Amino acid sequence: MSELWRYLLAIAVWPGLLVAAPLGWVEVWFVRKLVARLQGRRGPPFFQPFFDFMKLLGKEMVIPVGASRAAFLAMPLISLASVTAALAIVPLPGNPIPSLPGDVILLLYLLEMPVLCEVLAGYVSGSIYGQVAAMREAILSLAYNLPFLVAIIAMAQHVGSFQMRALQGAAFSPITVIAGITFLLALPARLKTNPFSIANAEHEVVGDALVEYSGPALGFFKLSHAIELVLLTQLFAVIFVPPTAWALLTNVVYLAIGFALLAGITLLATTTGRLRLTQAFRFYWVWGGLASAATLAATLVW
Amino acid sequence: MGMLTTVLRNMLHPARTRAPADMPVAPATFRGALTHDASLCTACGTCAFVCAPKAITFEEDPGKSVSWLFYLGRCSFCGLCLQNCPTQAIGNTAMVPATMNSTTGDGLRLESVIALKRCPRCGRAHIPFPQSLMADSGSAARPEESYCPDCRQWATSDRLRRAFLADDGVHPRREGAPP
Ligand code: SF4
Ligand code: SF4
Numbered sequence: 001m002s003e004l005w006r007y008l009l010a011i012a013v014w015p016g017l018l019v020a021a022p023l024g025w026v027e028v029w030f031v032r033k034l035v036a037r038l039q040g041r042r043g044p045p046f047f048q049p050f051f052d053f054m055k056l057l058g059k060e061m062v063i064p065v066g067a068s069r070a071a072f073l074a075m076p077l078i079s080l081a082s083v084t085a086a087l088a089i090v091p092l093p094g095n096p097i098p099s100l101p102g103d104v105i106l107l108l109y110l111l112e113m114p115v116l117c118e119v120l121a122g123y124v125s126g127s128i129y130g131q132v133a134a135m136r137e138a139i140l141s142l143a144y145n146l147p148f149l150v151a152i153i154a155m156a157q158h159v160g161s162f163q164m165r166a167l168q169g170a171a172f173s174p175i176t177v178i179a180g181i182t183f184l185l186a187l188p189a190r191l192k193t194n195p196f197s198i199a200n201a202e203h204e205v206v207g208d209a210l211v212e213y214s215g216p217a218l219g220f221f222k223l224s225h226a227i228e229l230v231l232l233t234q235l236f237a238v239i240f241v242p243p244t245a246w247a248l249l250t251n252v253v254y255l256a257i258g259f260a261l262l263a264g265i266t267l268l269a270t271t272t273g274r275l276r277l278t279q280a281f282r283f284y285w286v287w288g289g290l291a292s293a294a295t296l297a298a299t300l301v302w
Numbered sequence: 303m304g305m306l307t308t309v310l311r312n313m314l315h316p317a318r319t320r321a322p323a324d325m326p327v328a329p330a331t332f333r334g335a336l337t338h339d340a341s342l343c344t345a346c347g348t349c350a351f352v353c354a355p356k357a358i359t360f361e362e363d364p365g366k367s368v369s370w371l372f373y374l375g376r377c378s379f380c381g382l383c384l385q386n387c388p389t390q391a392i393g394n395t396a397m398v399p400a401t402m403n404s405t406t407g408d409g410l411r412l413e414s415v416i417a418l419k420r421c422p423r424c425g426r427a428h429i430p431f432p433q434s435l436m437a438d439s440g441s442a443a444r445p446e447e448s449y450c451p452d453c454r455q456w457a458t459s460d461r462l463r464r465a466f467l468a469d470d471g472v473h474p475r476r477e478g479a480p481p
Binding site for chain 1: 317
């Protein structure tokens, strides 16, 4: 198989779009269903996220007056393309792409893209609510990215390589635990769930940075969020959980860990209320900062 | 901690929300969506006239039929239309009738088609007078039963005229009467 085909296969099929999109919908359904059950409601049927996406594809798309059409429409596509590309370079068992030197850096860059796209989308739309939400998202990303990036970089430092496969093969050590906790600290804010649902506070700023988005453009943004769920949970599993000897079993373990993470985050989200931006910011710079310092210190000790 | 016990208790109990098929029993006097009996309706328009939110409209297919159209999305369930309908063609249901739940429409509209009939005397297409009311009006089992309103009027006055004036062939038909 030629190089090009490997990349196409990874981006389009496994672990890319064709598998990640349905998996993302299942995870979105899982979260919504769990939230509903925890709140004593029934929750959506299994296919609801898929129905939502198909419905949005068929809806009219309104582009706000004064918004740059090209920028407005490019955001969801760039966001979707980056999460898919990011997922394609995560060394899940069976991924046809060979590991590249320095792909951790590429991954970190691609991980930031959807956040950046959403912030830009908020500003491009020209809506005051979208702009407030975008501003909140940008500030929050300055806060949670400290522990988030430190957790991954510490693991890279620990194995002495910026290659995903090296990180995946790292022997289990106390650093794995400490860095894993630091990563988990950042995850709720990265997924914008309670108590860090500040950028998508529907009671305060109508919706999120995407208030002006509708139709297929919104659908693609939602799809990219769904794939982001898969990406972030699988990323945690790949970096912090040692793989088993069997590829299939490893994938099953990774998936189970992904769902367990989502369950934990959902439980946290349903039992907490939304923090204010300053509180969240302080939380991440104090506790996230301490966790980051502990993680970096651990890499020096072990 | 309190929240945690609350959500975990929620998890263990069945959902408090109801599914569409699991609705509470409506009381007998509940005013839900309307039903309409096309065989009783004379398309007099009273219901549309009394309906404040304009939930009832008519559509005519000239010479063939008149449609009585009800849009549930506008109805305020005040019941004025069924109170005012002179022929009791409008009824009430406790829920959305099956026809409104059809997959073809949006599930909120009810169309009831009143077919026009030709008057056997003048040939004009008209809305037939409801059979049940025909018995009350005393014109049942008479030839004018299926006449159009104009011819029915003519038939009645013609019968009156014959009762007072002998049919001697001298008195021609009244001027202006329908042919
Ligand atoms: S439903 Fe009743 S009130 Fe309405 S047009 Fe028919 S006869 Fe008249
Ligand atoms: S119930 Fe009231 S609102 Fe509804 S159609 Fe009849 S008159 Fe109109």
